[in-house]
Amino acid sequence: MTSLPRGPVVAPSILAADAARLAEQVREVVTAGARVIHVDVMDGHFVPPITFGAQTVSALREQVDGLDVVLDVHLMVERPERHVASFATAGADVITVHVEATPHLHYALDAIHAAGCLAGAAICPGTSPEALSEVVGQLDLALCMTVDPGWGGQPFIATSPERIRRLVALVRLATGIEVDGGIDAGTAPACVAAGARLLVAGSAVFGAADPGAAYQRLALAVTQGVAHETEAA
Numbered sequence: 001m002t003s004l005p006r007g008p009v010v011a012p013s014i015l016a017a018d019a020a021r022l023a024e025q026v027r028e029v030v031t032a033g034a035r036v037i038h039v040d041v042m043d044g045h046f047v048p049p050i051t052f053g054a055q056t057v058s059a060l061r062e063q064v065d066g067l068d069v070v071l072d073v074h075l076m077v078e079r080p081e082r083h084v085a086s087f088a089t090a091g092a093d094v095i096t097v098h099v100e101a102t103p104h105l106h107y108a109l110d111a112i113h114a115a116g117c118l119a120g121a122a123i124c125p126g127t128s129p130e131a132l133s134e135v136v137g138q139l140d141l142a143l144c145m146t147v148d149p150g151w152g153g154q155p156f157i158a159t160s161p162e163r164i165r166r167l168v169a170l171v172r173l174a175t176g177i178e179v180d181g182g183i184d185a186g187t188a189p190a191c192v193a194a195g196a197r198l199l200v201a202g203s204a205v206f207g208a209a210d211p212g213a214a215y216q217r218l219a220l221a222v223t224q225g226v227a228h229e230t231e232a233a
Contacts, residue, residue, distance in 0.1 A: 002070055002093040002094070002117075002118060003118075004036075004070065004094070004118065004140070004141065004176045004197075004198065005035055005036065005070070005198075006197070007176065007197030007198055008192045008196060008197045008198070008199060008222050009035060009036060009197070009198060009199070009219070009222070010034065010036075010183075010188075010199050010201050010205070010215060010218050010219045010222060011034070011036035011037065011038040011072055011178075011198055011199065011200045011201070012026075012029045012034050012036075012037060012038065012200075012201060012202070012205040012206065012211070012215055013038040013039075013040055013180070013200050013201060013202035013205075013206075014026065014037065014038070014039055014040070014052070014056075014060075014202075014206070015038075015040040015051060015202045016153070016202030016203045016205065016206040016207055017202075017206040017211075018206070022056075023059070023063050025206060025211050026060065026063055026064070027063065028210075028211050028212040029205060029206075029211050029212055029215045030064060030067060030069055031212060032211075032212035032213070032215045032216050033215065033216060033219060034069070034215055035068055035069055035070060036069070036070045036072050036198065037060060037064070037069060037070070037071055037072065038072045038074060038180070038200045038202075039052055039056065039057055039060065039071060039072065039073045039074065039092075040052070040074050040076060040202075041053065041073060041074065041075050041076060041077060041083075041087070042076045042077065042150060043076070043077035043078060045077070045078045046076050046077050046078045046098065046100075046101050046149075047076045047149050047150030047151075048150055049150055049151065054083075054086040054087050054089070054090040055090070057071060057073060057087055057090040057091055057092055058090040058091055060091070061090065061091030070093045070094060071091060071092050071093050071094070072092075072093065072094045072096070072178075072198075072200075073087050073092040073094060073095050073096070074096045074120075074122065074143065074180065074200075075087070075095060075096065075097050075098070075101075076098060076101070076149050076150065077101060078101050078102075079101065079102055080095075080097040080098070080101055080102055080108055081097070081102055081104055081107055081108035081111050084097075084108065084111045084112050084115055084117075085111075085115055087117075088112070088115035088116060088117050089115075092117055093117060093118060094117060094118040094119075094120055094140070094141060095112045095115075095117045095118070095119065095120065096119075096120030096121065096122050096141060096143050096178075097109070097112070097120070097121060097122065098121070098122045098123075098124070098149070099121055099122065099123050099124075099127055099131045099132065100123075100124055100127060105121065105135055106134070106135055106138065109121065109135055109138040109139070110138065113138070118140035118141060119138060119139060119140050119141070120139065120140060120141030120142065120143055120178065121135060121139055121141075121142060121143065122142075122143035122144075122145060122149075122180075123142075123143070123144060123145065123167075124145050124148065124149060125145055125146070125147070125148055125157055125160075125163075129142075129144070129163055129166040129167045129170055130166075130170065132167070132170060132171065133170060136170065136171050136172060136175070137172070139171060139172075139175045140174075140175060140176065141175065141176045141177075141178055141198070142167050142170075142171050142175055142176070142177055142178070143178040143179070143180060144160065144163055144164050144167055144177065144178070144179050144180075144196070145179075145180055145181055146160040146179050146180060146181040146182055146183065146187075146191070147180075147181030147182050148181075149180075149181075153202075153203045153207075154181060154182055155182050156181065156182030156183070156184075156187040157181070157182070160179065160191065160194075161190045161191060161193070161194040162194070164177060164179060164191060164194035164195050164196050165194045165195060167195070168194070168195035176197050176198055177195050177196045177197055177198070178196065178197070178198040178199075178200065179191045179196045179198070179199055179200065180200035181200070183199050183200060183201040183204060183218075184201065184203075184204040184218065185204070185217065185218055185221035188201075188218065188221055188222050189221065189222070189224075192222055199222060201215075201218055204218055205218060
């Protein structure tokens, strides 16, 4: 089974990529050093937009075949347990489902593991981190949304670092903490200081004229933030 990078690392989100140049732009960030590609799947029900499906994941898998790249699939869909098998078959390495999207979170996480993928659970900004308390032992990843899910380019919610700290205190040490929304060079260091190890960035990477260079700048900001944190300790 795939393992997540120890981090902290930046995971470019294709939600902000140019759809007409998706394969090209993914190659650019992978060449620049990205080892996790984040895929935001939206169904038009749990969140208003409709985005990617299993076919996109399959196409991405072909693009990164033979490379040390993790496909991190974030299901922002109702009843995600019904779609786990198709995304696993398509080539997802990590599948994350929302606490708010299913009455069967325990079952959904078991289904993800049974399909051979790492399992994550996500919480929206209005959901308490303690909502994950009953499934901590099943989690490989806990995703803290730092904006409301569904739309790219939103401003970072300022209270997010405290929610990240609460997640860190709740989950076991082996569980990765991921953040998604409004992540850029200004907000990433505070998330890392709070305990985030996987930082999803869409507009900050693919919104730039040169996504590869933008990825490297953000990765450097994250690395420098860790160095400053270590020095302060």
